[in-house]
Amino acid sequence: xxxxxxxxxxxxxxxxxxxxxxxxxxxxxxxxxxxxxxxxxxxxxxxxxxxxxxxxxxxxxxxxxxxxxxxxxxxxxxxxxxxxxxxxxxxxxxxxxxxxxxxxxxxxxxxxxxxxxxxxxxxxxxxxxxxxxxxxxxxxxxxxxxxxxxxxxxxxxxxxxxxxxxxxxxxxxxxxxxxxxxxxxxxxxxxxxxxxxxxxxxxxxxxxxxxxxxxxxxxxxxxxxxxxxxxxxxxxxxxxxxxxxxxxxxxxxxxxxxxxxxxxxxxxxxxxxxxxxxxxxxxxxxxxxxxxxxxxxxxxxxxxxxxxxxxxxxxxxxxxxxxxxxxxxxxxxxx
Numbered sequence: 139x140x141x142x143x144x145x146x147x148x149x150x151x152x153x154x155x156x157x158x159x160x161x162x163x164x165x166x167x168x169x170x171x172x173x174x175x176x177x178x179x180x181x182x183x184x185x186x187x188x189x190x191x192x193x194x195x196x197x198x199x200x201x202x203x204x205x206x207x208x209x210x211x212x213x214x215x216x217x218x219x220x221x222x223x224x225x226x227x228x229x230x231x232x233x234x235x236x237x238x239x240x241x242x243x244x245x246x247x248x249x250x251x252x253x254x255x256x257x258x259x260x261x262x263x264x265x266x267x268x269x270x271x272x273x274x275x276x277x278x279x280x281x282x283x284x285x286x287x288x289x290x291x292x293x294x295x296x297x298x299x300x301x302x303x304x305x306x307x308x309x310x311x312x313x314x315x316x317x318x319x320x321x322x323x324x325x326x327x328x329x330x331x332x333x334x335x336x337x338x339x340x341x342x343x344x345x346x347x348x349x350x351x352x353x354x355x356x357x358x359x360x361x362x363x364x365x366x367x368x369x370x371x372x373x374x375x376x377x378x379x380x381x382x383x384x385x386x387x388x389x390x391x392x393x394x395x396x397x398x399x400x401x402x403x404x405x406x407x408x409x410x411x412x413x414x415x416x417x418x419x420x421x422x423x424x425x426x427x428x429x430x431x432x433x434x435x436x437x438x439x440x441x442x443x444x445x446x447x448x449x450x451x452x453x454x455x456x457x458x459x460x461x462x463x464x465x466x467x468x469x470x471x472x473x
Contacts, residue, residue: 364435
């Protein structure tokens with residue numbers, strides 16, 4: 139198979155160079171794959187740092203800063219491969235990375251299959267408890283994918299390390315650029331599964347994923363995730379069981395706590411942010427602020443508590459008739 143490796147990057151020059159170094163050292167025949175990097179409006183000399191690699195199947199280009207999804211789609215427009223492998227710029231692939239993805243597709247025997255690889259989370263020695271908690275969450279996530287009793291769900295596709303037949307991807311309309319920054323991979327997985335296609339797991343397709351993040355950077359993502367999670371539940375009700383707020387809808391005591399949080403989410407988020415100025419390393423405060431901002435994102439998107447609870451009815455009517463409903467396992471929980 140001819141393979142296209144696709145990476146979008148924004149102002150992470152050193153990480154992107156490390157990623158590139160790992161991609162040019164693959165055991166897969168060099169003439170059978172290309173590397174396409176889209177710089178999403180980088181202003182840190184990322185493109186200049188990658189210039190020595192250009193040629194021999196390596197393409198690097200820039201677009202006006204438009205977000206990761208737009209950058210991935212722009213790179214996809216240049217791809218010539220039968221299979222596209224997508225990975226994040228903070229990843230370092232092992233030498234058999236491409237080989238492992240290709241073998242998984244060959245083993246499928248032509249069945250339309252998206253493949254998620256294994257990404258080992260690597261944290262700096264001085265990382266915060268919140269980032270360490272995130273790394274443990276990733277570890278549990280990949281262990282779950284490999285479990286014998288795992289039931290398929292849209293969360294099985296992780297946008298940082300996956301591969302897919304490019305013709306079918308394009309037929310589905312590529313990635314939805316209105317899902318800015320968060321949940322674009324899950325939204326695509328939902329559409330993929332609705333077509334009856336499967337998502338598989340290739341644990342040998344390994345990368346190291348370097349999580350050099352601050353607690354504030356993680357927390358600032360919560361509102362966007364809340365908005366897009368609500369959209370997913372509204373547009374594709376059958377996938378609600380894969381979303382973090384599902385427990386809120388089905389568990390009465392969690393629903394009651396969230397009703398209070400819903401009413402005061404802006405105030406709560408501001409209070410927790412202020413408190414973190416005095417106790418910056420308090421994990422409980424960090425998780426509370428994340429939950430408040432996640433709730434705030436849903437509130438802004440839904441408009442009212444009644445509209446949010448209305449997801450229960452649409453889920454009940456659609457999930458009963460859809461054959462690929464996800465399992466009861468939630469990938470994350472907001473309590």
